[in-house]
Amino acid sequence: MIRLYGFPLSNYFNKVKFVLLEHGIPFEEVRAGFAQDEITFTRSPLGKVPYIDTDAGPLCESQVIVEYLAAAYPDKPIFPADSYAAAKARELSVFIDMHLELVARDLYKQAFFGGTVTDYTKSRVEKLLTRHAAGFARIAKFGPYVAGPDFSIADVCAFVSLPLVGLATKVVYGRDFLLDAGIDWKAHVKKVGERPAAQQVTADRLAYMEAQKRG
Structure with a gap:
């Protein structure tokens, strides 16, 4: 299960959330804000949202997350086939x-x-x-x-x-x-x-x- 960290005023959090919802990818939403603590840094080196937890480890940056989702769920048409x-x-x-x-x-x-x-x-x-x-x-x-x-x-x-x-x-x-x-x-x-x-x-x-x- 993917865990998505962030808050609904963040447009980049909403970008990732939109993709997850649009393509029916199961996820858990975890409320998190900008932070400068070591726990956050293990997932997001600059303390920014959004970031996600996957079975393989954490990822940050919205476009990177979207690219990961496209690769991890090839049956979901996040990008055109052409x-x-x-x-x-x-x-x-x-x-x-x-x-x-x-x-x-x-x-x-x-x-x-x-x-x-x-x-x-x-x-x-x-x-x-x-x-x-x-x-x-x-x-x-x-x-x-x-x-x-x-x-x-x-x-x-x-x-x-x-x-x-x-x-x-x-x-x-x-x-x-x-x-x-x-x-x-x-x-x-x-x-x-x-x-x-x-x-x-x-x-x-x-x-x-x-x-x-x-x-």
């Missing part, structure tokens, strides 16, 4: 994770947590995200899914991360960089949100947020 289509799904996933979400993450302090980012950070992120959003728009199909007519891991990444990017830029700059680039992430979230796995991830995230409010 090698080029599988590579394109990976390409889009990496683009979302690294070139969009990771860049926008520098805005979250101000966008979601009541802090303030420096003018330098705002300027740097604006330049990078404007270019990266335009680049993503060149390779994403949204027909209706990110890679084209078929649902893929790229849609999981988009579902859990693109709303954060769009909302963060809207709060900090007054405009949604993704929508400006022609990326209709809202329509995509609505489409993917029809899937039972997406509905479960969303329901668990909202329940967690409500519980946090109640203390």
